[in-house]
Amino acid sequence: MASPSGAVRPARSLVIFGLIVAALYALVFFTGDKSPTPKLGIDLQGGTRVTLTARTPDGSTPSQDSLRRAQEIIETRVNGLGVSGSEVVIDGDNLVITVPGDDSSQARTLGQTARLYIRPVLGSQAAGAAQTAPPTTPEAPAAETPAPEPATEAPEPQNRPFPAQAQEPTTEAPAATTTEAPAPDATQVPEGTSQTDEAAAEIAAAKATRQSTDPAVQQQAMASLDCSASDPLQGNDDPTLPLVACSTDGTTVYLLGPSIIDGQEIADATSAFNSQQARHEVSLEFKSDASNTWAQFTSANIGKQAAFTLDSKVVSAPVIQGATPAGSATSITGNFTATSAKELANTLKYGSLPLSFEASEAETVSATLGLASLEAGLIAGAIGLVLVLLYCLIYYRMLGILTALSLILSGLLVYAIMVLLGRYIGFTLDLAGIAGLIIGIGMTADSFVVYFERIKDEMREGRSFRSAVPRGWARARRTILSGNAVSFIAAAVLYVLAVGQVRGFAFTLGLTTILDVVVVFLVTHPLVHLASKSAFWSKPSVNGLGAVTEVARERKTAAASAQVKES
Template sequence: MAPSTGTVHPVRYLALFGVLVVALYALVFFTGDKSATPKLGIDLQGGTRVTLTARTPDGSAPSQDSLKQAQEIIETRVNGLGVSGSEVVVDGDNLVITVPGDDSAQARSLGQTARLYIRPVTGSIDVATRDANRTATPEVPAAETPATDAPAPEAPADGTPTPQNRPFLAQDPTTPEATPAPETTTPAPPVDASSDGTDEGDAAAAEIAAARALRQSSDPTVQQQAVANLDCSVADPLRGNDDPTLPLVACSQDGLNIYLLGPSIIDGQEIADASSVFNSQQSRHEISLSFKTTGSNTWAEFTSANIGKQAAFTLDSKVVSAPTIQGATPAGSATSITGSFTAESAKELANTLKYGSLPLSFAASEAETVSATLGLASLQAALIAGAVGLVLVLLYCLVYYRMLGVLTALSLILSGVMVYAIMVLLGRYIGFTLDLAGMAGLIIGIGMTADSFVVFFERIKDEMREGRSFRSAVPRGWARARRTILSGNAVSFIAAAVLYVLAVGQVRGFAFTLGLTTILDVIVVFLVTWPLVSMASRSAFWSKPSVNGLGAVQEVARERKVAAAASAKETRA
């Protein structure tokens, strides 16, 4: 049985909706970058495209299986970063990454090989000292004595005390203002073919082999030569192709230090999980690692046997961090990579490590700007289409439903206000970008919302045809309509969810916005339309047939009543 009108409190529903809208716009204007503009997709604002060329150590062509696997891993990294609207496609022996906006560093970082090893530090020297010694004397400077002979630093350079609950402390040579050098995450440029006709693949393989012979030698003399001649300011030809079973001479990620490292003790494949965290005691961003069983046991044994020594975390042949071990790390405990990370760079590195290394290393071409394929004209066309559709819906409702059409217009306007705020917040916090397909989903959502209004209003008419007044017909019509509205929206949402899971590219944007508008349709109908109609049914002015447009329905009810009375009279006769 329908609830009585006395149990309905429409003002409470409207107040709840008002609180939701105020909360959304408070987040828009007082959090994040405080910009009230949604992010646009590649087809509307353009983007940045980076072509990654696969490099194999022997110069052979990469297999299609390896390229497909690399494509899947990069797509997973994109999803982990919340970058919506990006594209990763295989083009011959290349991977082409396109991201919205003009941030080429982000596209390049997605192609990071992400080969992580943990190696013991046997010696180190800062580049400035080496170059000064080279200027002062012709002798080749040797790497500093191993960390076992040199006293380990007891605190960071900024004097911040070491927290007591941390197993080791970062020895970060960078200044406080420094951030991880973006060029260290940029793949090396493709190697040009040599002048004697050697093709590009053979030239790259020869360059990798030469770098290995110099920087991964076990001969101390060759190691000293590598330390003396390594240039940390140029692209690393060995990037991601170092042999973990051999020693390694490597630059720090900021290019300020050179390390002599022993063979790897733990492979990055032993990482179970990685996440970016903020260390409030040290006021810095870090990457927290948890290892699988084998890696965790190895790390526990290594830290207990090497207290006071350094261990280097190398990523693609660069030293990300070289902490000094302050105590043994129990098996199963998390470990941190420290350095001068920003919140964004820490998240990117954690995401890269979490989803695994690529089966191939890649060289990147110069980033190129992709102009909007549709651009401002298409954006304006989409907005015009949406406005025309909205106006036509409103005109139809006003002509057919009169007063109820006014309530429909108000409900659609309030729904649009909420949708806009959500679009802005989704772009800010999960990287959602609104493309033309997504706008099509929003426009279709206008029609779906109008469908819900029509169902409700027709149920009210059905009740009035049975002889009830407008006031009594509204709650009974709502009781019948809401089940239909919920069922219809549930079907639409399931369809949108299935499409989102199975589709790729821009079709997912359409499915996302379609599902979002379906949810908002339910919210608006329950918290706005139904309370407004309920309040109108209690008003003497809005209950007039000439105002609400229900006079014809009431006339039908009277005719039925007269016909029923006449039929009953004939039966008695």
């Protein structure tokens, strides 16, 4: 690296590179799960496959357009950066999600319908104690704060807005709604498979009890609701009706009023750690209309409780501590880990699915073929690398050692970054990504060749090795930057336009292109500059530039002879 005055400070450049490598490996070994290995893709480590079966409220067959939109949303959730290595495919009327590793919870989370509603809490009680502890009445929702939610009731975290008229829907709903709701259970289910009929009947029966406007039916639903069983109403609840729902941890049953704010009004969702409350939270920003409504309801319902429901379950039921100004963000709190908070924020950020899904049992996907391909590829790559290094040693002599050292340091840098990307953004390394890395490292070797050939050009003009290095670098760096810029643009375009594993290839290719510039500027050029100052490295027999020096002498002799003849 050159200073403004034109002086080269190789020691400073090498120290900077050393600090970068040290910082990366400090993060690798002392942060996160401290695993020093990259995450592997499905084709290299196998994975877990979960089949999602669509459930429509009327039991009809889901349209292919709805399935395609659900596929796109799930792909966006899991591949927000395009490098997670997961697969989402349509199989008939189902979606099949395959994720790397043996943890099926991630695939199941991806299938969340993500229908978020903010509902007022009209009553609550501990699950399993319903027969002896009737729910609070709608007239006094603030008098009973559920014991199982201590983490969400801490004073003065983010404020949340809720409706002033939260209790009105239980008295305004027409009686016809409660008397007619059970009818679809047996008579209005469309023709189809028995599984479809059964699903439609379960949804209709759940709505008839858990979304009734009759207080007696509501209390009976709270008394009989089993929070440990699968929820047939998941993602299919009517936001305009009351709802009896369980908390996500299954400890509390809530009676909720009609929805005030729809999750479709979410403008952005992020996860963060609240250091003051020592807990993970999901921060939400609403669009303008919902934000204004939110501010009005907050000011009118201080001290009352309300619920964030996701797919018919209560994620959090905090107490409103104060009014929230319009445009301010709010937080969903609960028993979140860093991973679960991030997954929920990602799910809410990219929107709800057009269908609700029921997940099947997880299946293990073998990686035998991928591992065999990886082994063959690594052997081929090692052979190719050895041949390249032998060629450099024969052609460039000791300069080939500098090439080998630069490639090794580049490999160390790439490896640490792969580990950290897998840890922090879910990057998984598959065969396509490895191909991108190999091509990128090959481009790094190309940069060395460009540099060395520029030096040889300068020496053919009669300059010494010492004077040829800075002149050759001045000419080579423009070529190196131009070549890498073209490669990076190509990788960026491919990343934007491609899907699936091709995006992983483009990502690693672009990453190694950037690292090529870092290695050449901070390692290769400083090392060559130091070599040019050494009497040992300046020997033609050592640096392999003897033939070039001989050509320079012949040219000089020929020029001198021509001058003598002219005179």
